[in-house]
Amino acid sequence: MSTESRIQIETKNLNVSFHDHVVLQNIDIKIPAKKLTAIIGPSGCGKTTLLKSFNRLLEIQDDVKIAGQILVDGKNILRPHLDVPDIRKKMGLLSQKPYPLPMSIRDNVAYGLRIHSNKNKDEIEKTVEHCLQEVGLWNEVKGRLHDPASQLSVGQQQRLCLARAIAVEPEVVLCDEPTSALDPLAAQQIEKLLLKLKKDYTVVLVTHTLRQAKRVADYVIFLYFGMVIEQGPADIFFNNPKNPETKAYLSGEIS
Amino acid sequence: MNRRKLRDFLGTKLMLVVTVAVSLLFFSIFFLLLFKSLLIFEQHSLTEILFSSSWNPGFNQFGLYPIIVGTILVTGIALIIAVPISILSAVYIAEYAPKKVRKVIRPFIDVLAGVPSVVYGLCALLFLVPFVKDVVAPWFGIETTGYCILTASITLAIMVFPIIISLCVESFHAIPLSLREASLSVGATKWETVKKVIFRASAPSVISAVFLGFGRAFGETIAVNMVVGGITRTPSTLFSPGQTLASLIVSAYSDMMSSPLYESALMMVALILFIVVLLFNIFGIFVLRRANKRWNV
Amino acid sequence: MNKRTLEENIFKILMMISISLVVGSLIIIVALVIINGAPALSLDLLTQTSSGEFYLGAGGGGILNAIVGSLLLALPATGLACLIGIAIALYLQKDFIHSWLAGFIRFSLDILWGIPSIIYGVFCFLIMIYLGMSASVMFGIIALTLLEIPIITRYMDESIKLVPIGLKEGAYSLGSTKFETAVKVVPRQALPGILAGILLGLGRGIGDAASILFTAGFTNRIPSSIYDSTAALPTMIFQLSTSSLPVVRQKASATALVLLIIVFTISILSRTLSKRYMKHVIK
The missing domain is CATH 1.20.5 (Single alpha-helices involved in coiled-coils or other helix-helix interfaces)
Incomplete structure (x- = not known):
């Protein structure tokens, strides 16, 4: 890994199990700041679990056991007595399918702002506009900010969710196969946005399409059956993989 | 082959007949009650029945006002007690309780729902009546026998807990986990997520749960009859005895055969009860179905 | 903070x-x-019928008449409701009926479910008077049947709805008719839900007082035919609790204890049975 970028997220011996079924085993990874890191691997290998462990979303489900360390900016976020909402605020999430909150387009973006800041109405209005512009949605929705968010198309909803995430000024944007539910055109828009975002944010992208990872990733982590098989900068990973399983995956023999 | 076909034909037709008969049941109930209450409408105007406050069948006076007031008070206060407690309990069960606790509490709620109403009535008689008489009323400096509006309301509240709780828990569970994640991942606390997202997303189901709870409370007969006091006078305080529509039918049935007009008056009470509960249930079920469609349940 | x-x-x-x-x-x-x-609670209470003194003080028999009466009312009522319920629930499948009509019937069943039991009591009472008959086991059974039909039917319906379409297709492809499939294949798959519904209906029926108060009447004897009136556990509790004597109220509590034990047993039975039959079900 290039030495110029600092480490944003690091896991040390991370183990996760659901209902005594081990999902992640001895995960040791480093995710560089202000880069786009892709987590790839066949479906069911624990990619989403790994992603959601970064903002402690796993624990809202039943029977989850998490052991090890997750260091964000050098601090372990698994330690007890921690302000969990504060960690989550630092990590925006873009999920597989867009889930707009049951409120208007504007309120969706303003949702996090109202919780965290004491901004007045005008400032909130301004931030909402700024965030919607960032995701290229402003021109499409500026006339109907008070309509329910559910009236937007799926692609628009996904961009709205992105706007909602960046409105609270996170440091990291976690993306869980954000294009899998979208049509190719909408998917392309999201991909472009992610590339734009990595200038200001650390982007972690879970994807199961290799081509997408090749197009956008700076750094790649390959998971297989809950273990990290290989990780490294994208050009090395794709052009010169060391591990035989990585080679098999890249050549399409395992999927 | 022919026997098979015949059996199929007859079996299918029999199923059709039974289905139609049951579907028509509530029309038959409605028309029978309506037909039976015609007599009272011939002799007394609807406004007189609804707003006159003297209920005195022996003297041909059938003013339902005190009973309607009693019913509204008993049901209303029961809901004021039951709704917040039930919704908070449902939030706890669905969102906060660890799995182990949830696994114990859910059957508990089911058991509570299965307790016969006469047992609720008996327990109210044994515990609530003296409790209200000796503990609650003296706080307010009021004397009461304990057989009063408040006692009936508390009894009803406990009876509708399980209805509202289980419907709310179900509707909270129907909300996709990802919606919670969406809210939590911008740094909202659990309670903020409940307050701003879960409540909003499940509002229709919660409202319909309250309506169905209302229907249950409004029509409850035996338990109310045992503790409400059974006096057909407009209650002046919550510690006054009163009477409700459903409970009146039970109290009066033994002498209702004494005059056709009295019988007709009671059938009209049953008709009012039927219509009100019907309207509330139709509304509740309607809203619930629309709500379920939203999450494709 | x-x-x-x-x-x-x-x-x-x-x-x-x-x-x-x-x-x-x-x-x-x-x-x-x-x-x-x-x-x-004593053996005498459970094995003797009540007499006049029973309601006035200590002694005077037991509640056997109410226990027998409750069983005589609730078991046949559940059986009847079950037959009617299964016919409707099977008929509500897509194979027989337009879905909007099925929707309407489900809607009316849901509404019937919410109707207070006193209304069913009054309804059956009116029919009874019209026929010139008096309170009896028969009309008690009818009232409870009407009360239980919506519960049992909707439970059966919901569990039948979950039967996978592939199972039905399998039966059709073997040459079964719609009726044969509906009657022979579908219920097996839906059995846990059906059983749970029946037991829930039984629990509701055995505990209800308002519907049988006028229709089944009250008596100290064990009924000898369906034209006799009968006591039942809920009506017995209601009768006993009106007394202000502590001794009599104790009997009411003892009767309530018997009723609760029955209701809870039914509820536990429903849980375990539906779990046990779950293993025959294709998921």
């Missing part, structure tokens, strides 16, 4: 209070019935 955590903690406390009130009230109910009823 900041304002946000403070608000959350306040509501957490309110939630704990609420859930304790709900669970506490159930515990109080059960405790009251046991504490007041257990001392009066």
Whole structure:
């Protein structure tokens, strides 16, 4: 890994199990700041679990056991007595399918702002506009900010969710196969946005399409059956993989 | 082959007949009650029945006002007690309780729902009546026998807990986990997520749960009859005895055969009860179905 | 602690209070019935019929007539409701009926479910008077049947709806007719839900007082035919509890204890049975 970028997220011996079924085993990874890191691997290998462990979303489900360390900016976020909402605020999430909150387009973006800041109405209005512009949605929705968010198309909803995430000024944007539910055109828009975002944010992208990872990733982590098989900068990973399983995956023999 | 076909034909037709008969049941109930209450409408105007406050069948006076007031008070206060407690309990069960606790509490709620109403009535008689008489009323400096509006309301509240709780828990569970994640991942606390997202997303189901709870409370007969006091006078305080529509039918049935007009008056009470509960249930079920469609349940 | 955590903690406390009130009230109910009823519970109470003195003080027989009466009312009623329920539930499948009509029938069943039991009692009472008959086992059974039909039918319907379409297709492809598939294949798959519905209906029927108060009447004897009136556990509790004598009220609690034991047994049975039959079900 290039030495110029600092480490944003690091896991040390991370183990996760659901209902005594081990999902992640001895995960040791480093995710560089202000880069786009892709987590790839066949479906069911624990990619989403790994992603959601970064903002402690796993624990809202039943029977989850998490052991090890997750260091964000050098601090372990698994330690007890921690302000969990504060960690989550630092990590925006873009999920597989867009889930707009049951409120208007504007309120969706303003949702996090109202919780965290004491901004007045005008400032909130301004931030909402700024965030919607960032995701290229402003021109499409500026006339109907008070309509329910559910009236937007799926692609628009996904961009709205992105706007909602960046409105609270996170440091990291976690993306869980954000294009899998979208049509190719909408998917392309999201991909472009992610590339734009990595200038200001650390982007972690879970994807199961290799081509997408090749197009956008700076750094790649390959998971297989809950273990990290290989990780490294994208050009090395794709052009010169060391591990035989990585080679098999890249050549399409395992999927 | 022919026997098979015949059996199929007859079996299918029999199923059709039974289905139609049951579907028509509530029309038959409605028309029978309506037909039976015609007599009272011939002799007394609807406004007189609804707003006159003297209920005195022996003297041909059938003013339902005190009973309607009693019913509204008993049901209303029961809901004021039951709704917040039930919704908070449902939030706890669905969102906060660890799995182990949830696994114990859910059957508990089911058991509570299965307790016969006469047992609720008996327990109210044994515990609530003296409790209200000796503990609650003296706080307010009021004397009461304990057989009063408040006692009936508390009894009803406990009876509708399980209805509202289980419907709310179900509707909270129907909300996709990802919606919670969406809210939590911008740094909202659990309670903020409940307050701003879960409540909003499940509002229709919660409202319909309250309506169905209302229907249950409004029509409850035996338990109310045992503790409400059974006096057909407009209650002046919550510690006054009163009477409700459903409970009146039970109290009066033994002498209702004494005059056709009295019988007709009671059938009209049953008709009012039927219509009100019907309207509330139709509304509740309607809203619930629309709500379920939203999450494709 | 900041304002946000403070608000959350306040509501957490309110939630704990609420859930304790709900669970506490159930515990109080059960405790009251046991504490007041257990001392009066005896073999005599369970094996003798009541006499006039029974309602006026200590002694005077038992509640055998009510126990037998409850069984005589609730079991046939559940059986009838079950037959009617299965016919409707099977008919509501897509194979027989337009879905909007099925929707309407489900809607009316849901509404019937919510109708207060006193209305069913009054309805059957009116029919009884019209026919010039008097309160009897027969009309008690009819009232309870009407009360149980919506519960049992909707339970059966919901579990039949979950039968995978592939299973039906399998039966059709073997040459079964719609009726044969509906009657022979579908119920097997839906059995756990059907059983749970039947037992729920039975529990509701055996505990209801308002519907049988006028229709089944009340008597101290065990009925010898379906034209005789009969006591039942809920109506017995209602009768006994009107007394102001502690001794008689104790009998009411003892009767309530018997009723609760029956209702809880049914509820536990329903859980275990539906779990056991679950293993025959293709998921």
